[in-house]
Amino acid sequence: MNRAGRRPEKTHALVLRSVEFGESDRILHLLVPEYGRITAIAKGARRSVKRFGGTLDLFNHLRVQIAVKRGGAMSRLEAAQLVHHFAPLRHDPVRFGLGCYLLELLDRLAPDGGAARDMRRLYRFALDALGTVAAQPLSPALRTILELRVFDALGVRPELRRCVGCGDDLGREAALGFHVADGGPVCRGCASRRTGVVPVHLGTLRALDQALTLDAERLGRLSFSAQALEEAQRLVGRFQRFHVGVELQSERFLERVLPAGGRVAGPV
Numbered sequence: 001m002n003r004a005g006r007r008p009e010k011t012h013a014l015v016l017r018s019v020e021f022g023e024s025d026r027i028l029h030l031l032v033p034e035y036g037r038i039t040a041i042a043k044g045a046r047r048s049v050k051r052f053g054g055t056l057d058l059f060n061h062l063r064v065q066i067a068v069k070r071g072g073a074m075s076r077l078e079a080a081q082l083v084h085h086f087a088p089l090r091h092d093p094v095r096f097g098l099g100c101y102l103l104e105l106l107d108r109l110a111p112d113g114g115a116a117r118d119m120r121r122l123y124r125f126a127l128d129a130l131g132t133v134a135a136q137p138l139s140p141a142l143r144t145i146l147e148l149r150v151f152d153a154l155g156v157r158p159e160l161r162r163c164v165g166c167g168d169d170l171g172r173e174a175a176l177g178f179h180v181a182d183g184g185p186v187c188r189g190c191a192s193r194r195t196g197v198v199p200v201h202l203g204t205l206r207a208l209d210q211a212l213t214l215d216a217e218r219l220g221r222l223s224f225s226a227q228a229l230e231e232a233q234r235l236v237g238r239f240q241r242f243h244v245g246v247e248l249q250s251e252r253f254l255e256r257v258l259p260a261g262g263r264v265a266g267p268v
């Protein structure tokens, strides 16, 4: 047996999900800068304060020793030390709701391994996004921008500048359509050959494009017109549904504390 593959390595991890398992273990979904999303077991986690220091909670940024196994097998978390715990996410229901929602999106969509540079960028994004949720004034616009930025970080960024049908520049056509399955806007001609086109204005696409490139610390100051926000919420909501496919557990709670256009059907 190749034991080299099992030797614990030192790295960092962000806890995406943490559930009790058996008498004293914990199963964790971790985002790790070298590997993307991995599943790991922490043996004796609920007993060993020395090895884990009671630090295996959601949102925690940890320094870890971990024996990583690939190909869907369970990795083994040997030890963890807390680096940062994003305290405001635990005390404010709106920050908590948005934080849980972003983690669930990452947990659902982050790949199990990938190009090292992409995995490191995704990890950096996740820490920055939680930092934004912990520190910035929250608004429905910021929620929508962060959702879009999660997709961007995961490599499923929508096209916002060109028609996804013919590749043409969107020019000056103010009223356009957005085709979710094709991942971007369509000009009038291409829209006429498709079904399920969501109406959108050029100004909304430009605002979203800007929101993807802005520094994280300036995001809280970005403002949308009422029309652009409504369109952006509808468009990002449809995009999320298309890529996730199910209603996320955290979505109903978030919709109650920070609504984005009544996306969740039924009473909340």
Ligand SMILES: [Zn+2]
Pocket (backbone or CB within 6 Å): 163, 164, 165, 166, 167, 168, 186, 187, 188, 189, 190, 191
């Ligand atoms: Zn076109």
